[in-house]
Amino acid sequence: xxxxxxxxxxxxxxxxxxxxxxxxxxxxxxxxxxxxxxxxxxxxxxxxxxxxxxxxxxxxxxxxxxxxxxxxxxxxxxxxxxxxxxxxxxxxxxxxxxxxxxxxxxxxxxxxxxxxxxxxxxxxxxxxxxxxxxxxxxxxxxxxxxxxxxxxxxxxxxxxxxxxxxxxxxxxxxxxxxxxxxxxxxxxxxxxxxxxxxxxxxxxxxxxxxxxxxxxxxxxxxxxxxxxxxxxxxxxxxxxxxxxxxxxxxxxxxxxxxxxxxxxxxxxxxxxxxxxxxxxxxxxxxxxxxxxxxxxxxxxxxx
Amino acid sequence: xxxxxxxxxxxxxxxxxxxxxxxxxxxxxxxxxxxxxxxxxxxxxxxxxxxxxxxxxxxxxxxxxxxxxxxxxxxxxxxxxxxxxxxxxxxxxxxxxxxxxxxxxxxxxxxxxxxxxxxxxxxxxxxxxxxxxxxxxxxxxxxxxxxxxxxxxxxxxxxxxxxxxxxxxxxxxxxxxxxxxxxxxxxxxxxxxxxxxxxxxxxxxxxxxxxxxxxxxxxxxxxxxxxxxxxxxxxxxxxxxxxxxxxxxxxxxxxxxxxxxxxxxxxxxxxxxxxxxxxxx
Numbered sequence: 001x002x003x004x005x006x007x008x009x010x011x012x013x014x015x016x017x018x019x020x021x022x023x024x025x026x027x028x029x030x031x032x033x034x035x036x037x038x039x040x041x042x043x044x045x046x047x048x049x050x051x052x053x054x055x056x057x058x059x060x061x062x063x064x065x066x067x068x069x070x071x072x073x074x075x076x077x078x079x080x081x082x083x084x085x086x087x088x089x090x091x092x093x094x095x096x097x098x099x100x101x102x103x104x105x106x107x108x109x110x111x112x113x114x115x116x117x118x119x120x121x122x123x124x125x126x127x128x129x130x131x132x133x134x135x136x137x138x139x140x141x142x143x144x145x146x147x148x149x150x151x152x153x154x155x156x157x158x159x160x161x162x163x164x165x166x167x168x169x170x171x172x173x174x175x176x177x178x179x180x181x182x183x184x185x186x187x188x189x190x191x192x193x194x195x196x197x198x199x200x201x202x203x204x205x206x207x208x209x210x211x212x213x214x215x216x217x218x219x220x221x222x223x224x225x226x227x228x229x230x231x232x233x234x235x236x237x238x239x240x241x242x243x244x245x246x247x248x249x250x251x252x253x254x255x256x257x258x259x260x261x262x263x264x265x266x267x268x269x270x271x272x273x274x275x276x277x278x279x280x281x282x283x284x285x286x287x288x289x290x291x292x293x294x295x296x297x298x299x300x301x302x303x
Numbered sequence: 304x305x306x307x308x309x310x311x312x313x314x315x316x317x318x319x320x321x322x323x324x325x326x327x328x329x330x331x332x333x334x335x336x337x338x339x340x341x342x343x344x345x346x347x348x349x350x351x352x353x354x355x356x357x358x359x360x361x362x363x364x365x366x367x368x369x370x371x372x373x374x375x376x377x378x379x380x381x382x383x384x385x386x387x388x389x390x391x392x393x394x395x396x397x398x399x400x401x402x403x404x405x406x407x408x409x410x411x412x413x414x415x416x417x418x419x420x421x422x423x424x425x426x427x428x429x430x431x432x433x434x435x436x437x438x439x440x441x442x443x444x445x446x447x448x449x450x451x452x453x454x455x456x457x458x459x460x461x462x463x464x465x466x467x468x469x470x471x472x473x474x475x476x477x478x479x480x481x482x483x484x485x486x487x488x489x490x491x492x493x494x495x496x497x498x499x500x501x502x503x504x505x506x507x508x509x510x511x512x513x514x515x516x517x518x519x520x521x522x523x524x525x526x527x528x529x530x531x532x533x534x535x536x537x538x539x540x541x542x543x544x545x546x547x548x549x550x551x552x553x554x555x556x557x558x559x560x561x562x563x564x565x566x567x568x569x570x571x572x573x574x575x576x577x578x579x580x581x582x583x584x
Contacts, residue, residue, distance in 0.1 A: 019478055020478060022385060026386045027385070027393065028389075029386060030386060030410055033410060033445050034406045034409055034410060037413065037417070037418075037421045037445075040424035041417070041420060041421065041424070091320070092324055095317050096317075099317040099320070103318070104321075112321065112325065116325075116328075117568065117572065118332075118568060119328045121499075121564055122331065122332075122506075122564070123560060124506075124507075125506070125508045125539050126335070126560060126561050127331065130557075133542075133553075160324075160328075191306050191307060193310035221412070221413070221414025222415075223415055224535075224539060228543060251414055254419075255416050255419070258419075258423070258513050259512065271420070272420055275417050278414050282409075282414060282417075283412070286409050287409075290405055290408045
C-alpha cells in the first residue's frame, strides 16, 4: 500500500515536471515567434539588395514592370497618411480620455467605454467598405476631389482606428495620476478645469506620449481600410493639395501586388523588402512606447 | 465668476468632442444594419454564390471564416494560456522576462500584412503547406497570441496571493495550485481574452490574403489543406474587384461580418462584467 502510493506520487512528480517544462517553453515561444517572423522576412527580402541597386530602391518611381523599385513614394505615402491621421486623432483622443476619466458621470462612462471597445472590434475591411461608400462620396462633394479616394479619406478612417488605442492608454495614464494631485490643485483654489489642464494632464504626459506612439504604430501598419480608400497612386505626395489626392502606402502595396507576383522574382523580394521596413518601423515605435511603460513600472507608480 | 463659465464651456466642448468620437461609430453600425438588412435571408447565409457572386449567398465564406477561427482557437489557446501561466506564475523579474514582455508588445504591433508575408514565407512556401486553412490558421494564431496573453495575464494576476499560499499550505504542489485553484478562478478572464483574440482573427483580411483565401470557390473545404473563401476577404473582393456588384449583396456581407464580430465582442464584455460583479474577493 505504502509502496504503491509512493510510485503514484513519483509518477505525479514526473508529469508535473513535464507540464512545467512545457509551460516554460510556451512562455518563451513569443520571443521565438518574433525572431521567426524577422528571419523569414530577411530570408525572402534581403535578396532585393542583390538584384536591384540602391539608387533604384531609393528612387521616386515604383513601376515594378519596368524594373523601377523606388520606395520613396510608398514610404512618404505611409508617413503622410499616418501623420495626418494622428494629428486628427490626438486632440480627439486626449479630449475623450479626459472627458471619460475626469468629467463624465458614472452612467456615461459605463456607456462610453464599451462603445469605444466596439470601435476597436470593427474589422478594418468593414471600415474600408464604409469609407468607400459613405465617406469618399462625401469628400468628393465637400472638397471637390475627383474620386474621393484621397489621403484625407484614409487618414480620417485611420484616425478612428487609432482612437481606441489612444483613448484607453491615455485614460490609464490619467488614472495613474494620484488623487492627491487633484486635491492639491483644487485646494489651491483652481477650478476642476484648471486642475485638469495644468496639473493632471501634464503629470500624465509620458503616458499620453505612449498612447500616441501606440496609435501611430497601429495606423502605419493598417492595411485593408487604407488600401480601399486612399486611391493607391504611387506618386510623391508633394504640393499643397497632396491631402486631396490619392496616395499609396507600403502596406497597401504589399497587399495589392503580392497576389500577382511570381514567387522568387525581383518584385516578390521587393515586396518582402517593404515588409522588413514595416517590421523595423513598428518594432522601433513599440520599443519606444514600451520603454516608457517599463520605466513607469520600475518607479513603482510614483511620479 | 468667469472662470466657472470657462469650466462649463470647456466641459461642454469635451462632451461635444466625445460625441464626435462616438456618433460615427453608431453611424457605421447603423448604416450597415439598415442597408444590409434587406439582403439577409436564410438563403443568403446558406446558399452557394453564383453568377459571378452577384447572386446566391455567402455560405462558403461564412463556413470558411468559422473554420479558420476554430483552427486559430485550437492553436492559439494552448500556446496563449501556457505562455500566460508562465508569465504570471513562474517568471521572475529578470531581463529574460522583460524580453518576453517586449516580444509580446512587438507581436501586438506587427502590421497584419507583415503577418501575411510571414505566413506566406514560412507556412505556405517553406513548410510546403500551400495556401490552406492550416497555413492561414497558424498565421492568425500567432497574431492573436498577444491579445490572449495580455488579457489572460491580468485575470491570473487578479487572483489574490492568499489563494496560492493556502493551496501550498495544504500540501498542494505549484502545478496543483495552478490547475485546481488559479486557472478556475481566472477562467472568465481567460475566456474573455480568447474571445477578443478570436474576433480579431475572424475579422482580419491581410494575414489571410496570401495564406488561405480563395477569390471564388463555391464549395466547402474538404480538409485542412484546402483553400477556402472567408468573409472579410469576400467583402473586400465584392466591394473592390467585381464591377457591377449589387449594393445589397455588399452591405449584406458587411452586415454578417460585423454582426459576427460584434456579437463575439458583446459576449466577451458580458462575461467580463458579470464575473467582475460576482467576484467575492
